[in-house]
Amino acid sequence: MPSIHLRTEIKAPIELVFDLARSIDLHEHSMEHTNEKAIAGRTSGLVQQGETVTWQAKHLGITQKLTSKIIAVQPHHYFADEMKSGAFKRFKHEHFFETSSNGCIMRDIFDYDSPLGILGSLVDAIFLKKYMTDLLKRRNQLLKEFAESDRWKNLPGMRENY
Template sequence: MTRFEVTTGIAALPRRVFDLSLEVEVHTASMAGSGERVIGGVTSGRMRLGDTVTWEAKHFGVRWRMTSRISACDPPGYFVDEQVAGPFARWHHAHHFEPDGDGGTVMRDVIDFAAPFGPFGRIAERTVLGWYMPRLIRLRNEHLRRAAEAAG
C-alpha cells in the first residue's frame, strides 16, 4: 500500500473550500484532462455523507470506472471518500481543511491506496502510480484553489 499527502494553501475560508471540494461539477472540471465524467450516483451538486458517485475517466489510454462513497464527514474540518468499486485494491482519501490564521485554508489530502494484482500492483505503485497519483491530486487542488479564490 502507498500513502502520500498533498498540502495546498488557499486564500478562502475553510467552509468555502470544504463545500467546493464536495461539488461534483468542480471535481469533474478539475479532471477535464482525463475526460472524467459522472456516470452514476450523485450526478450534480454537493455530495453528502453516505452519497456514492461513479466516475469514468481515461488514464494511461484505458477507460476506468470508480465508485466512491463519502464515508465520513465533519464540516468544515474534513471528509473521507473511499472506493467501493473500481480499479484499486484500496482507495481511501481523507480531505482536511484548517484555518491558516490569515483568513485562508490549509487543505491537506491524505491518500492511502493499493493497486490490484499483488506483487505486480506493488511494482506499479513504485514505478508509475507513486508519481502519477500525487500529480493528479495537485492538478485537482490547483483547480479547486482557483475556483475558491475567484468566488471570494
C-alpha cells in the same frame, strides 16, 4: 501500501474550500484532460455523507469506472471517501481543513493498494504513485484558483450557499 500526503494553502474561507472540495462539478473541471464524468449516484452539486459517485474516465489510455462512497463528513473540517469498486484493490481519500491566518489549509491523505500483489507494487514504484500525486495536485490547484477568485460562483450548488 502507498500513501500520498498533500498540503494546499488557500486564501479563502474554510467553509467555501470545504464545499468546493465536495463539488462534483469542480472535480469534473479538474479532470477534463481525462474526460472524467460522474455517471451514477450523485452526478452534480456537493456530495453528502452516505452518497456514492460512479466516475468514468480515461486513465493511461483505458476507459475505467470507479465507484466511491462518502463515509464521513464533519462540516468544514473533514470528509472521507472510500472506493467501493474500481481499478484499485482499495483506497481511502481523507480531506482535512483548518483555518489559517490567510484563509484555509487543506490537507489530503490518499491511501491505496494496487491490485496484482507484487506486480502492483512494482507499478506503484515505477509510475502510479507519481501519476496519482500529479492528479491530486492538479485538482487542488484548480480548487485553489476557483476559491481565490469568483469562478466558484458558476458551479452548480455553490452560489446559493454564499
